[in-house]
Amino acid sequence: MKIAVLSGKGGTGKTLVSVNLAYTINNSAYLDCDVEEPNGELFFKGDYQVANVEVDIPLIDHDKCILCGKCSDFCRFNALALIIDKVRVFPQLCHSCGGCKIVCPVGAISEKKKIVGVIKELDYQGHKIITGEMNIKEESGVKIIEKIIEKSKEIKNHVIIDCPPGNGCSVMASIRESDYCVLVAEPTVFGLHNLQMVYELSKVFNKKTGIVINKASGNQIINTYALDNKIEILAEIPFDKKLSYSNSMGEIITKDEKYFSVFEQLSKKIIGDNI
Numbered sequence: 001m002k003i004a005v006l007s008g009k010g011g012t013g014k015t016l017v018s019v020n021l022a023y024t025i026n027n028s029a030y031l032d033c034d035v036e037e038p039n040g041e042l043f044f045k046g047d048y049q050v051a052n053v054e055v056d057i058p059l060i061d062h063d064k065c066i067l068c069g070k071c072s073d074f075c076r077f078n079a080l081a082l083i084i085d086k087v088r089v090f091p092q093l094c095h096s097c098g099g100c101k102i103v104c105p106v107g108a109i110s111e112k113k114k115i116v117g118v119i120k121e122l123d124y125q126g127h128k129i130i131t132g133e134m135n136i137k138e139e140s141g142v143k144i145i146e147k148i149i150e151k152s153k154e155i156k157n158h159v160i161i162d163c164p165p166g167n168g169c170s171v172m173a174s175i176r177e178s179d180y181c182v183l184v185a186e187p188t189v190f191g192l193h194n195l196q197m198v199y200e201l202s203k204v205f206n207k208k209t210g211i212v213i214n215k216a217s218g219n220q221i222i223n224t225y226a227l228d229n230k231i232e233i234l235a236e237i238p239f240d241k242k243l244s245y246s247n248s249m250g251e252i253i254t255k256d257e258k259y260f261s262v263f264e265q266l267s268k269k270i271i272g273d274n275i
Contacts, residue, residue: 001158001159001179001180001270001271002152002158002159002161002177002178002179002180003021003158003159003160003161003178003179003180003181003182003270003271004161004163004174004175004178004180004181004182004207005017005018005021005160005161005162005163005181005182005184006163006165006171006175006181006182006183006184006198006201006202007163007165007183007184007185007194007198008165008166008167008185008191008193008194008195008196008197008198009165009166009190009194010037010165012165012184012185012186012191012194012214013184013186013212013214013215013237014034014162014163014165014184015032015034015039015040015043015162016214016237016247016253017182017184017212017214017237017266018030018032018040018160018161018162019040019043019044019162019252020252020253020254020259020263021160021182021263021266021267022127022160023127023252023254023255023263024254024260024263024264024266024267025157025158025160025267025271026126026157027126027127027157028127028128028157028158028159028160029127029128029129029130029152029155029157029158029159029160030044030127030128030129030130030160030162031130031131031148031149031152031159031160031161031162032129032130032131032132032148032162033132033145033148033149033161033162033163033164033170033173033174034162034163034164034165035117035132035133035134035141035144035145035148035164035170036134036141036164036170038131038132038133040129040131040162041120041122041129041131042250043250043251043252044122044124044127044129045124045250046122046123046124046129047122048120048121048122048129048131049120049121049122050118050119050120051118051119051120051121052115052117052118053115053116053117053118053119053132053143053144053147054113054114054115054116055094055096055113055114055116055143056096056098056111056112056113056114057079057089057091057094057096057111057112057113057114058071058079058080058089058094058100058101058109058110058111059089059109059110059111059112060086060087060089060108060109061108061109061110062086062087062108064106064107064108065086065087065106065108066105066106066108067082067085067086067087068105069082069087070103070104070105071087071100071103071104071109072087072100074099074100074103075099075100077093077094077095078090078093079091079093079094079095079100080100091114092137092138092139093139095140095142096143098111115135116134116135116138116141116143116144117132117133117134117135117138117141117144118132118133118144119131119132119144119147119148119151120132120133121151128155128157130148130151130152131148132144132145132147132148140169140170141164141170142169142170142173145164145170145173145174146173149161149173149174149176149177152177153177158271161174161175161178163175166197166198167197167198167200167201171198171201172201172205175201175202175205175207176205178207179207179208180207180208180209180210180270181198181202181205181207181208181209181210182209182210182211182212182234182270183195183198183199183202183209183210183211183212183231184211184212184214185211185212185213185214185222186213186214186215186222187213187215187216187217187218187219187220187221187222187223188219188221189221191221191222192221192222192225195211195222195225196225199229199231209231210231210232210233210234210269210270211226211231211232211233211234212233212234212235212236212237212266213233213235213236213237214237215237215238215239216236216237216238216239217238217239232269234266234269234270235262235263235265235266235269237262243259
């Protein structure tokens, strides 16, 4: 089973839930798809195997180019532009679709490789850890996320996907292959607004969903929304200074029996007793 963990903004507790849910489930895999700001490896420490992630970007043969403009007209991301006497390429905008190469009538476009980031892999106490990191100045980490998800298809055990925050393209790439979406929310008005965003996205993809309330303090704003929309509250993690400190120090909190039971019950609600 592939379980995606989402939140409407950063700092809600998505990685806290992802890391500890993965650690609780026997022989599970943890995928850190928040490639702009990955921090899963701060919890799963070790010597990672690192591999580059490459994409194809257009390379213009200006001697063959007849300046017809078909390539720039085709590109919806404005990665190519016909400026005066030359087709110019803006690699940071390219989505590597290959369409410009296809529409060129004279074969003036080939492709070259560009490194956009890395994928790191680690075996940690029976768990498979796969994380990605986007290079500075890159516009999109979707290709790195797609590589991470592709690698996870080889994994036969349960997979926990630590998604990027929000509801953009990178989140869509992260949840597309998932079977279940865990929505992490804080019990505040702002937290409710962000929860609504990711819940709407999960409905677009027709995913089963449940909510984890982090920093629970007695405020029922999330519980009321869940009741109104018939969404199950999977767990409530209390507002706890000790927990916050342990998490900030990169500690896996489910190594403490007090919190292990919380995540054990959470995992059983999602996948049953086979953990």
